[in-house]
Amino acid sequence: MYRLDPRYAPAPGAVLATGWQAAAAQLPPGPVTVAVDGPPTVDWDALAAGLTAELTARGSAVRALDLRAHHAPPTAVRHRTESPEDAADPYYAKLAENPLRDFFDDLPRPPRPTGREVVLVHGPGAALLPHDLLWYADLPKRHAEAAVAAGTGHNLGLPHRKGELRRLFYIDWPVLDRHRDTLAPRLDAWLDTQDPQRPTYIDGSGLRATLTSLARRPVRTRPYFNSTPWGGHWAQRRLGFDPTARNTALGYELIAPEAGVLIGTHPGLQAEIPFQLLCVLHPAAMLGPPVTARFGTSFPIRFDYLDTADGGNLSVHCHPKERYMKERFGWSYTQHETYYMTLGSPDTRVFLGLREDADLDLFRKEIEEAAQDGVPMDPEDHVMTFPAEQGRLFMIPAGTPHASGAGNVVLEISATPYLYSLRFYDWLRPDADGRPRPLPYEHGLANLESERRGDAVAHDLVQEPRTLRTGSGWREELLGALDEMFYEVRRHVFDAGAEADDDTADRFHVLNVVEGEGVLLTTAAGERHALSWAETLTVPAAVGPYRLAAIGEAPVKVVKALVRP
Structure with missing residues (x-):
């Protein structure tokens, strides 16, 4: 039976507990400076209030320093993290290489604690200040994406500005991931704050011992599904995902930068830990020496579901070729894909590759008219289609135009750079808010594979077992x-x-x-x-x-x- 919450027991001796009272009990009464770092989507006010109340009840005095109040001015943050080329691109930014220190001018100096006093430094970047103990408070990335999409989330270093998904994906996450990864070997504790009133605590040494074990045995990540305008309902009907959701379009089985591993004994006592920490702390064990020699600590293969059962066609799109990916987007390898048809039929279809007679000038003209004037086009005039036979694998090298048609469930097995869908045409479909969905077709046309066409597509990309x-x-x-x-x-x-x-x-x-x-x-x-x-x-x-x-x-x-x- 499909498990929605696969979990693994913590290592012997690990301290796993829930609630602010249990977390505060792990701290000495003072004098001590505790830095609690983590992403901006953590409820930092609830964290500071929860820890302060419990520490005070235990007889400690608490002085809190909220690092969110010390960011550089918004114009400086944007200037340091976005290039002129990024500013001109409404869809993507080059992956930020900044250290977290760039989001601040002069960092404050925390007061020196005395007697039974705890100085609580908290917020993104807290580890940059002097401290005695270092904790990391986390909220899985799906929460940040949902908050920003809903208009309630904020970007790193811009706490009073409406959040942007573009900055979240290409600036915030790369910066925050690198920062978190450098802290992992020396963390004294980890807090899962998905319930801001009742977080789950695991001590740092216990966390690392657990990850050491998991890096040498089979492990399954926590699955979840997102909704999109084209989504279907297969995962709701067959896998038991949220029946109240609009649909279950994109299933995150294993997408390493966003995946989490559940450590715990039951739903009320578990912490979700980023899968990526397994790769950061144990790259040779997880990936293997030949793979780390090429990809470092990046887990390069992802598995996800594309559910269009009772849904609609995906957008016709492609992914960046390797040189474009490196030079324009700053990622070290490209996004090849494959579609394995978990659910399909001779009556449903997969769009894949250019027709032999495709006219690229006409293709561009029709794409522009659809994007700018809302003129419908028929992708089959330019892109081939194949029956979506259940059990069939379709190969999709970078630059190949493709899409899954309505009525399918695709197990997408692909390279991990998952944020670069260069859409050509999206069936004039609005997003959830009724606005036109973004169409970065200029990026798509710059990467379009135009050499492999017709019979070569069928021969090379639809292989027999x-x-x-x-x-x-x-x-x-x-x-x-x-x-x-x-x-x-x-x-x-x-x-x-x-x-x-x-x-x-x-x-x-x-x-x-x-x-x-x-x-x-x-x-x-x-x-x-x-x-x-x-x-x-x-x-x-x-x-x-x-x-x-x-x-x-x-x-x-x-x-x-x-x-x-």
Whole structure:
């Protein structure tokens, strides 16, 4: 059965507790300076009030220093973090390389505590000030995105300005992620503040011990779905996601920069920890030495769902090619994709690649007329379509125009730079607020792959499965591989009850059960992890040899992605 809340027990000896009273009990009565760092979307007022009340009740005097009051002026923050090229682009900004220190002019000096006194320095950047203890208060990124989209969230360094998603994605998150990652090895505690009145506390050494263990065993991240104008309802009906949501369009199975791992024993006692910390603290164990040599601590493959069941067509779009990605957006590798059809039929379709007779001048003209004057166009005049046969894999190298049609569920297996959908056409569809959806078609046209057309699209990008190896009641197939793409997609096919051995061989694997009840994964070290239909599991490189055993009385199919040698 699909798990909405997979969780893992903390390491022996870790301190895991809930509530401000429990958190305050971990602090000495004074004199001590405690820095609590974290992103701007944390409810810092509730944090300061909660800690102050509990510390005061324990007999400590508290002096609080809110670092949000000490940012540089807004004009200075924008000048330091946006280039003239960024300012002229309404869709994207180059990924910020600034240290968090750039968001301040002169940092304040906290008072020196005496006697039973606690100086509480809090807010983004608190770790930049002198301190005795360092805590990190976190709120998963989905909360920040939702708040900014709703008009209630603010950007880093701009606490009194309406938030912008563009700044959140391309400036705030890169800066905050790098800052958090440098703090992780020396944190004294972590606070999950999703419930601002009842946070979950885990001590720093216990957190690191838990992550050390998880980096060497199979681990599943917490899934969730976002709504968009094209979304369907498959995940609500089949997986149990929020039935009151507008739809379940985009399913975050494993998107490393936003994914979280739940550490705890039950829903009332759990902390959500960024998956990325596993890669930062244990890159060789998680990714494998050959992968870290190329990608550093960036986990380069993502698994997500695109749910258009009873929904609409996705926008026709492409993703940046490698040189454009590096020079314009500042990311070190490009966004190749594949579509695996979890749900599809001969009557639904996938848009993929240019027709042989595509007229690029006419394509541009129709795109501009649609964007500027609301003139509808038919993408099939320029882009090929294929039946969305269930179980079929479609290869989508960077620059290839593509979209999933209505009535499908796609398991999107792709490279991790997920914020660069260069839309050509979006069916004149408004966003949730009734406004036209953004169409960065100039970026799209600058990256359009125009050489691969017609028969070459069908031959190269719609590949037939090839058997790699077989055993008693099972086989492993190669579903798709291209020289220009750094990863490949395979599939294990099991008869009921069959078992097969595999080995990460120093390269992480990502698995998803696409048909059947599920599998039981057993590592050479004796770790066991069940994986049910539609679930995604990361098998760290350090796992090495492992065995997959089909569960249930029906055949099972498991898709696997890995970085190519």
